[in-house]
Amino acid sequence: MSNQEALLEINSLHTGFEIEGKTYHAVKDVSFDVKPKEVVCVVGESGCGKSVMSLSIMNLLPKHNGKIDKGEILYKGRNLVNLNDKEMNKIRGKDISMIFQEPMxxxxxxxxxxxxxxxxxxxxxxxxxxxxxxxxxxxxxxxxxxxxxxxxxxxxxxxxxxxxxxxxxxxxxxxQPQLLIADEPTTALDVTVQAQILELITKIQDEVGMAVLLITHDLGVVAEMADRVVVMYAGQVVEESDVDRIFYDAQHPYTKALLTSIPRMEEEREVLNTISGIVPSLKNMPKVGCRFVDRCPDAMPECSKVDPQLGETEKGHSVRCLLYDASHPGKKTEVR
Amino acid sequence: MTQEQKDRSEHLLQVEELKKYYPVRGGFFRRKVGDVKAVDNISLELKRGETFGLVGESGCGKSTAGRTITRLFKPTEGKIFFEGRDITNLRGSELRDLRQDIQMVFQDPYASLNPKMMVGSIVSEPLVNYGKGSENSLKQEVMDLLLRVGLPEDAYFKYPHEFSGGQRQRIGIARALALKPKLIVADEPVSALDVSVQSQVLNLLKELQAEFDLTLLFIAHDLSVVKHMSDRIGVMYLGNLVEVSDADEIYINPKHPYTQALISAIPQPDPRNKSERIILSGDVPSPQNPPVGCPFHPRCPQVMPECSEKKPHLKEVNKEHRVSCLLYE
Known part of the structure; x- marks a missing residue:
């Protein structure tokens, strides 16, 4: 299924690292697309695979142990995964450019x-x-x-x-690239300087007419910049939708928990919501079942037995959770 | 008792016109050629049991202020009173005794724990140092502390590398609590942590504060975190305290142009509420060569001619709301 209007289309991307003879997948089954002139934010905590995903697009993975095992990255219909270094060099910096977290x-x-x-x-x-x-x-x-x-x-x-x-x-x-990938471009900067840089990116995006793939862990930046949001957890996309629905109608328990665990300026709360535990490391990733199950407040017994699939719950809103999977019992009835 | 003495005993900590300069050496003989004015005249006071948040951008001197207040650094000028007692020039055993009452939690949970020490020894070290507790009771006490900060009991026999960032920060908190201090200075305790873990540590700090009746000096660059934690907030810019007020008041009614810009620059996690931003131009000037007059005037959107001549001082504009700006003088 090729999407005609997409500038960048990622289909079922698996990126693995070989450690002591075994392959561990830092990115496992990631699919989403970026349309021309659109700002897509990829949000997630450290270790969720968002940077590895962006390095995969640019073909900048460490050569000695990093590898794209499966999936395709289509830029204007052309699969970047199969390109050699010479062909990729023509695209890097010209069609797709990247800015990194630490400019030094x-x-x-x-x-x-x-x-x-x-x-x-x-x-x-x-x-x-x-x-x-x-x-x-x-x-x-x-x-x-x-x-x-x-x-x-x-x-x-x-x-x-x-x-x-x-x-x-x-x-x-x-x-004048068509796509700018910005990997945590403001994380190392102070807030007042961050505001300058974010404003600059928005202004340039208008002038040049490029699409931006913005990778960040800061939900404030997401709300400010994004048209569409991709939420990642432990190497997988767990939810994808437009920015409004992510903030006001989040469905995945991880997205919901993330939104309620940040302190906000405008409200008084004695206690913040917490997500117990931490993101499992690559080596301790559960083999079957949902990767969020140990930390999930809504976990059901079957969550650790079945791999949830990313499925559309309404138009333009996809979630990877058994609660919203129609083929499993216990699904939420309010699914539209 | 004079009014001044009475004030000092009411407050747990009082800082008066504190300055901390670092010498800059250069030339053939490594002579002193100038000063980095990391903290340039701050005055504040901490009431018993409150959380005072110190906020500012990197390089504004908030960490130096924290470390000078705890007397890890010797102040260049000014006075520090702890429970009404002048601690500015304490030395030797007196300073050592003072450290029982003032403890610190550091930013980097990876660098502030000795990787070769078991967690049990890390947390019991302060108790051993001050000769508190016998050998038997010591272990039980440390175990209780570890449990209290949310670590498993077997953490006692493990090493720091076996823990995640959030857990390491809990170890650092347990160590700071061991001596039952009166004041804890927490210097960016959550900025190295992920959001979901950050909220765990913030909640823990709040619980412990109520339980142990602690006074907290909370230093951070993230204003939304500081506001969540603090009763009162002080905003620092280039070594100066530019505004001090109640936490809610400072958010609803910021007076200083820098505070206003700082608050408006924070991206709000709400796509429907995109408020007008005040974008400051330029960067923070070097503290080695700060601007004459108001330190903020080269970047200030409301700058007046006299701002480059006269240095403003903290003045009360409302009850418990002090601003250092010529607009309000």
């Missing part, structure tokens, strides 16, 4: 900002040298760095965290 480690400390920015344009365009430097400076202006002419001669350590992230964004949008 993503930038090369011994090269000037200008050199690193020019590199993107040299690789992907046929512009002349002089034009390229001018373009780099204008890109820096576009991301709100007014001293562009000076900054191109400076090194990453001379910039603040927020400035570095702006440089990363400038590099990412240099070739």
């Amino acid at each position: 480690t993503a930038l090369n400390p011994v090269l000037t900002i200008g050199f690193q920015m020019d590199e993107v344009l040299i690789n992907h365009t046929s512009m002349k040298r002089e034009e390229i430097r001018k373009k780099s400076i204008s890109l820096l202006k576009q991301v709100g760095i007014s001293r562009g002419e000076q900054i191109v001669h400076e090194y990453p350590h001379q910039l603040s965290g927020g400035m570095r992230q702006r440089v990363m964004i400038a590099m990412a949008i240099a070739c």
Whole structure:
């Protein structure tokens, strides 16, 4: 089933890591799509596989033990999983670009900002040298760095965290990509700087007309930015819907628990809701049954026996939970 | 008893015009060439049994303030009173005795526990150090503490690496509680934890506070967490306390332009409520070379000409609501 209008379509992606001769799946059966000009947020706690998923899309998994075992990643109908490095290099930075959580480690400390920015344009365009430097400076202006002419001669350590992230964004949008993958782009930044960067991403998205796949653990950022939300838990998608329904009509017990466990500014609560226990580690993942069963407040006996499937409960709203699975007894009656 | 002395005994902790500068050395002879003004004149007081939240962005000096108040650092200037007693210049055995009453919980539960020590020894170390409890009663006491903070009893014989981040933070809390202190300074106790685990630790801290009658100085950068925990909040910017007030009041009615921007910058987990944001331009200036006048004036949306000349001081604008801004002077 190929979705014509989707820009990026991920079908049943399995990404595994080989540890001591055994394969452990950090991403297990993940499917969703990103439409043109849409902001999709992937949300989940650390260790839920959201970063491995984004590295899989870019084909940047560690070569020695990481591997996509199953599934396909279709970008405009073309399967990225089968591409070799040379073919992938043409797509990376041009059609799909990525910004990372820690801009200090993503930038090369011994090269000037200008050199690193020019590199993107040299690789992907046929512009002349002089034009390229001018373009780099204008890109820096576009991301709100007014001293562009000076900054191109400076090194990453001379910039603040927020400035570095702006440089990363400038590099990412240099070739006007169709899709920007932002992996926790504001987690290392302070709130006032985070607000600047989020506003910048929204503004650039408007100007360039690109789709954004935003990976975050912060539900506040999700509410601010997303059109659609994918909730991940332990390597699987547990719920997917538009942002409004995720926040006001969440169905999966994990999503519900997550929403009630964050302190909110506007309300007084003595006690926060908690989710008991922790995310199971890759090695201790339950072999059969729902991966959330040990922490789930609504767990039923059959939850640890049957693998729940991601199924649509209403149009545009999918949940991976036996409570909403029509073929199992004990399902919620209020399913529309 | 004078009014001043009376004030001091009512408050568990009183900090007056505290400053902490770190020297910057440079040149051939490593001479002092300047100061990093990490804490530049803060005054606050903690009432018995309350939680005071200290909030600010990275580099604003909130951790230095916490550590100077606990006397882990020696203050450059100013006075600290604990239960009415001047502790600013305590040394040696007097300082050692004071540490029984003031304990800390640190941010990084991975770095603040000795990986070579059993959890039992980590938690009992303060008790042993101060000669509390006999050998038999000690073990029972530590077991009780571990159970109280929500760890299994067999944690006693395990090592820190066998625990998750949230559990390690519980170990750190048990260690801080061991000596039954009067004040606990918690420096970013949940910022290294995931949301679902974060709420477990926040709830635990609240329970323990009521149970052990603790006063808590809660330091964090996340204003929604601070507001959930605190009775009163102090907002710091570049080593200065810019606003102090009741937790609800500061959220409903923030006075200082920085506090207003900080509150509006927090993304709310509610897609239907996208309020107008105040986006600050630029970055926090270096504390080595802070701006003259109001430290916030280069980024302030409501800046006036005199802001770059005159340094504002904390002034009471409402009952229990103090702001350091020329707009209110």
